[in-house]
Amino acid sequence: MYDAFFGLSDRPFQLTPDPRFWFDTATHRKAMAYLGYGLAQGEGFIVITGDIGAGKTTLVGHLMERIDPASLNAIRIVSTAVRAEDLLRIVADGLGVAPEGKSKAELLLAIERGLHAVARSGRRTLLVVDEAQALPVSALEELRMLSNFQAGGHAMLQIFLLGQPEFRERLNGSERLEQLRQRVIAIHHLDPMGADEIAAYVAHRLQVAGWQGRPVIADDACAAIHAASDGVPRRVNQVMTRALLHASVMQADTIDAALVAAVMADQGVELPAPVAPSVVVEPEEDAVAIAPPVEEAAPRAARHDEHALDARVATLEARIAEQDEALRRVLTLLMDWVEKDAVPEALRGAA
Structure with missing residues (x-):
């Protein structure tokens, strides 16, 4: 809905990683520099870590776009707790070797032959393993063994984790991974974006999606977006998607701090924070309780509860009014689409 309202050719803040929207934050530039250094070495392990939503998968997509397939054969694996032997089968398949019915020894021999075949074509092989934290130690040990394969004194396989x-904590703290740790030639952790990077990040993604200046992103909006997302790219995308949708429903041409605050308030309504249980503290035997008489405390507590209830009712009524207004605007937009015979295919199918 919002992309049509603002004249965008695409949805700029979708959660699915898309290399087209790659943006060079300071931490991502460092990551690419480490990757470039590691690939130039042609051996060992390169390790990149980051919190959920930090942009690891987007980084891989950007790397894949820049790799020359004439010089580097890239195999990509998304790990979901893959066992050691299954990992070998995936690597063999990536080398064009049929893994069916082969024992572990046969798999290793087939992988070595596959790596030699790639090397004879003048290329090196890069194995990219995403979600490496899910791999058991036995699978990581198999990766280390694969990195031993050489031809003419040069490694035939390089591994990017x-x-x-x-x-990273597991890699640094496990004695069983000491040999793998010694083969890591480059390591970097993706940090969140700084507050000063939000404006450029938002503008870049909007421009890729055909932004022509609508909506206007107010100066105070970027600080609010950073506060709401902690600078994590995926969270920024979530906040901006909600903000664009909210702005289109309200027919607003500016996204400012107040609109972002309204969006976050709505998110709080959908995901209420848990209420901490009350704690009853039993007084010690020698303690002297100092409290107003019961006849004074009860009316005071009643007045406090009454004021709190009135405030809560007023807040709920304001939210209901805002939601009613938003619903009326959505229905108006839908009616306009029906009258213009421009109902989306998904809605026609649902009808």
Whole structure:
């Protein structure tokens, strides 16, 4: 809905990683520099870690677009707790070797032959493993063994591991991974964006999607977006998607701090924070309780509860009014589409 309202050719803040929207934040520039250094070495392991939504998968997509397939054969694996032998089968398949019915020894021999075949074509092989924190130690050990394959004194396989922060902690803290740790030639952790990077990030993604200046992004909006997202790219995308949708429903041409605050308030309504249980503290035997008489405390508590209830009712009524207004605008837009015979295919099918 909002892309048509603002004249955008695409949805700029979709959650699915898309290399077209790659943006060079300071931390992503460092990551690409480490990757460039590691690939130039042609051996060992490169490790990139980051929190959920930090842009690891987008980084891989950007790397894949820049790789020359004439010089580098890239195999990509998204790990979901793959066992060691299954991992070998995936690598063999990526090398064009049929893994069916082969024992572990046969798989290793087939992988080595596949790597030699790639090397004879003048290329190196890069194995990219995403979600590496899910791999068992046995699978990581198999990866280390694969990195031993050489031809003419040069490694035939280089391995790029991406994972969440716990993978880095596991790599540094496990004695069983000492040999793998010694083969890591480059490592970097993706940090969140700084507050000063939000405006450029938002503008870049909007421009890729055909932004012509609508909506206007107010100066105070970027600070609010950073506060709401902690600078994590995926969270920024979530906040901006909600803000664009809210602005289109309200027919607003400007996204400012007040609109972002309204969006976050709506999100709070959908996902209410849990209420902490009350704690009853039993007085010690020797303690002296100092409290107003019961006849004075009860009316005071009643007045407090009454004021709190009135305030809550007023807040709920204001939210209901705002939601009613938003619903009327949505229905108006739908009626306009029906009258112009421009109902989306998804809605026609549902009808």
